[in-house]
Amino acid sequence: MPDAIVLSEFAGIGMPDWVDALIRLVFIVALMTLNTLALIYLERKVLARFQARVGPTRTGPVGILQSAADALKLLTKEDVRPHSADRWVFELAVFFVFVPVFLMFIPIPFTETWFIRDLELGFLYVFAVLGLNIVGVIMAGWGSDNKYALLGGIRAAAQAISYELPMLLAAAGVVMIAAGHLLDAGLVGGALNLNTIVDQQRTTPYILLQPLGFVIFMIGALAEMHRPPFDMPVAESEVVGGYFVEYSGIRWSMFFLAEYTGLFLMVMLGSTVFLGGWNFPFGADAGLGWQIVLTLAKASAMIFVLFWLRAMFPRLRIDQLMAFSWKVLLPFALLQVLANGIILAYGGPDWVVGLVSLALLVSLVALIYVLVRAKAGGDSIHLEPARPRLVTSTEVASGD
């Protein structure tokens, strides 16, 4: 593996470490902002196409400046703090939401040599930092002194705790395989290093070995980021925007910055852990210039799927969401870890791991299908929202 890029060599001038660190931080901030502006614009455009609309068109060519205009509006808006809100908790909550997402950026590899820092425990680090995000959400919910905000915050916390577990276990399956490969190569350690995990996928992306893991990871990412159909914490029709209902102006935009950066980082993580990150599929060697394109293309494809899912599904109910995580996803994630452990401990080849994971995925889908069919006939849980029946005028006239 080539050495990590050193900025001072890159620029051809000597600079002290702290300047190097500062440049890296500024890079994260710039990327966060640009990424959020771009993603909001793209989401509106993509959703519009799904709904046979055209989306923003007025601001700039094909509406491309719409996000920039929105951002300017938000920055100049009045920043209101409710009189009864808890001052410290309300104002600090924003940072507790923003900073973990910012920190999550650090170990994500963009190419073989481009990352903020190469962390030996990068995989664990990402999940540890992600868990802190929820503290900010719950602070915002409680500090606002608003029932809807509190409900949203508690929903978000419940959701995040429930889905963190299957998501971490699903991704842990990949770490197990990577550790096995590394042991075969005579190396100990490094299986939690995101860059090493990508490096392991030069010939086979791990999605082929862990298809179930990938699906559970994607569902978990949707739930962690409060994306539809799992957006109960921020559902306008239920809790009027959830935990950030009392926030306005620049604080509100910080929440959105954190949310869309989180989305980007989730798909970057998925792309590095499951899709082979900067590797060209199936072993063709790509130059450094192509690596950034490949990473971003994989991440963009995943983001597109997430937008697609948003356009496709109605929102679930909070109890359905919790039941789905604890009763369906978690057992399957555990089964996968168990199966991986048994196969790898007895030295089974890779294709057995992939086949077992695929079989588990098929049984997961079959189980969901059977459950939904069974429930749809019963009276307890409808996955489709119950629609009020239209009363026709003749029925009204006849007094039915």
Add this chain to the structure above:
Amino acid sequence: MSATEIIFYAIAAVMLLSALGVTLAGNIVYAALLFIATLGGVAAVYLLLTVEFLALVQLLIYGGAVVILILFALMLTRARERPQALFGKSRPFGVLAAMGLLAGLIAAAVTTDWVSPADRDGIEPVPFEAIGDVIFTVWVVPFIVVGILLSIALDGAILLATPEDEED
């Protein structure tokens, strides 16, 4: 004083102050939030000791899950309107227990043969693979026992949370 020492004392100060805050804050939500700061300080000390694995596990388990569960339990009480009573009848016993713990810790700190910072260079940081090896080979029975204990606690919580009249 080296930079590491300055950082250590800063972290220690934050930990002490927030730990005091946990015990003295009348508002139980403030106490829980300050508890996160204390646990974050512990994670930072682990980082200073170059055991990154423990630091991350500390954040993952305590910083995230446990504190959120505390917040859950407490935010559903009326913590906002009614400050909690800080001192009850058991105060002398609490003081006694705290003093005993403090005495034990001080005794341990004084009697331990600390490695001086000058000799520290020879010590290699413990790789997390070694921790995993030891947990799953030497200490596997305690590990399983702790796992069973946690499962029992979880089952108990589910049992308590389920309404009794839900028998149909």
